[in-house]
Amino acid sequence: MVSPILELSKINKSFGHVQANKDISLKINKGTIHGIIGENGAGKSTLMSIVFGLYQADSGTISINGNIIKLKSPRDSILSGIGMVHQHFMLVENFTVLENIILGFEGELVFGKKLKEAKEKLLKICKKYNLKIELDSIISNLSIGFRQRVEILKALYRDAQIFILDEPTGVLTPQEVDDLFKILRSLQEEEKTIVLITHKLNEIMELTNEVTVMRQGKVAGLKRTNSTNKEELAEMMVGRSVLLNVNKSKSAKGKSIFKVSNLKVRDELNVLRVKGVDFEIHEGEILGLAGVTGNGQTELLEALSGIRKVESGEVKLFNEKISDNNNFLNPKELKEKGLAHVPEDRQRMGLVTNFKATENLIFGYHHKHPFSKSSIMMEDKILSYSKKAMKEFDVRPISPNLLTSNFSGGNQQKLILSRELDKNPKVLLVGQPTRGVDIGAIEFIHQRLIDMRDKGAAILLVSVELEEILSLSDRIVVMFDGNIVGEKINENITERDLGLLMAGIKNE
């Protein structure tokens, strides 16, 4: 079992000044599940893109089964037996499963004999690994979990020996994750090798045999999974010890100030996405809204923050109606009333990435004192405010005139939080506050949210990270298919309890 199937030796890769990979050497043994863990920007994705032939290394070698190979394109690596399941699936949505799998490897001009052979081969593979996939279904009709299976099947069809999975569980429900892990184990039983890229420590502990930790483009360490623990790995990732659990006192819950009744919301395709939701939030309370992406959370948040019209029902802030089907206050008016919103998608909604940091720090408040006066921007005041805000929220680098797109994800998120928390809102709507944010910044962001709660704000926390929901919320509601399917006080709840609710299974 201990012969390296994939060996990387002294891989270097830089983009301009930034060295994404420094002298990386790595051995991955045949028939193992090997985890690669690291913060965002640690160089994991770059490294795997090199292995998959998307990028070429500046120096260093890659060998498979002891033979040094040159990978100039993904096609080379596919032919060398490497299969990759990307974070964002590479599937043609209106093609069938079969059409997607043979794409690029059709082998004939007019479909006929080869297509039939392909189908037979695929059916055999499905049977062998117990993959339940209908080959003739259209991709757009399949759930995310199934689409991922199609990607795995695609790699199997191309006779991959090494499977690289990039953050495969980010979009799955806990039950789908279980299914995926089963598939991966059965692949391992057939002597296939799996490389799992992730930033989730739980997955590493549960699934892998060995784990390589990356930090700042270098290998920070290689461990056998059964001889390490989460705390140690987290420390290696960040380079210092990390608090995995948030320090949080019991909430001093006040009166209810934000009330949502029988709210229904449609999306831009006129599909009903929120199907009659009720909840309320009290002063000094964090209400966690758990759920798998795409179950109406996005539309709900947009409706609550005045971006989207509601279909029916109403929203009340301090007993004043702020939204119903005739009328709704826009985000500007809601800000005046003390409602702030940290949107789910920071790049597409929360920020103008082509703006300077300083311009984003006043975004949405730019028309107010002291940032502008008779419609003229007060640049000196904006600049001194920005410097202070960036210092306070530990945004790095403190360069207010740098374009926002040049900041890392975590620092971009800090810019938004600084902007929205600075005005001491009474109600704070927060969507995915730590998506794509590294561990060091997560700790900071979580602490800020708890501080806001302790100051008496009512906070709605929408997140797909169960760990985050469980560690921050005082009360949790679960959303599934546009409905709230469960509500629990956050005491002795496990991820599994929430997971079943998130998958739409009621546990009585």
Next chain:
Amino acid sequence: MSNVFDKTKVPWWVSNLIVPLINILLALFISGLFILIAGENPIKAVKLIIYGSFGYIEGFGYTLYYTTNFIFTGLAFAVAFHCKLFNIGGEGQAYLGGLGVFLAAIYFSFLPAPIVWILAILFAAVFGGLWAFIPAYLQAYRGSHVVITTIMFNFIASALMVYLLVDVIRDTNQMGPKTVAISKDLWFPMFREVAQFFGFKIRYSTLNISFFLAIVACFFVWFLIWKTKWGYEMRAVGHNTKAAVYAGISPHKNIIIAMLISGSLAGLLGVNEVLGVHHKVIVNFPAGYGFTGIAVALMGRNHPIGIFLGAMLFGILYQGGSEVTFEIPNISRYMFVAVQGLIILFAGALENLLRPQIESFFVKRLNASEIK
């Protein structure tokens, strides 16, 4: 993928000066080849262009007169572009702006000249702005693409003006489709007259005090876009509409504002043409300035300083080009249309053709010198 380099390390002067300069030189080089094929000496042509546009005072006057027009239409395009609107209706907006100037000068002719001038400038802006308002409204509230509607409005403007010039406001004492001249007291002072006032004697060119209006317009646009709340909101909508909505900025409102200002700036071309040069409205006086303004703005990277320089370049080409065709009959007027086309092609459409190579070259050079 071999071209990946750190974009943040590109010095501003490389992307804003070196790249446009190389693009222009490339265009001129290819133009030179054309002139060679035509059997003439390109060096001689370049000398004539420079002499024609700078070499003597009235030639320089004409250069600046053309520059004035290009500044107006270039700024017009740039303002809309900061809100991600492709206003290619500058031609029609300028045409209507000229009508506004004429009406102000006719109906308020009893007032003192400076007041009439201010009114005429306002009318030009309002007429041009209103002509842009309809496409703006359709874009903002009906989703009709502004590129389609503004280009259609150019045709409508053209048809409307021909109708007016033939049937409504034609000078009935003559056959041509043009209006009566406005009262001589109301003509914009020519640059020659201004110089005379200070004791210099220079010969006639069409340069008039509209040039200063164009300079003022440059400052106005710079201030509007980068120093005011409106500019901030327009840019926010332009860069990221979704984020603008999130922040409580109305895209509809800003689309309309941007197009109104854009149309007004294009309308000001009418001041230069009607008040400054022709003193009447003649058929098709915008003569393509509206379209060339797009290239000027793109070449000037939508910044007033860049637009001023781009406008100057096209002014030189217009004026120097006519000098060349006059001196070398073998090179026709159309040759210069081709040269302009090449510049538009290289500076506008192929703007990014060499940009990555040039930028990465400088970044690597600078890195190397830093390491030393």
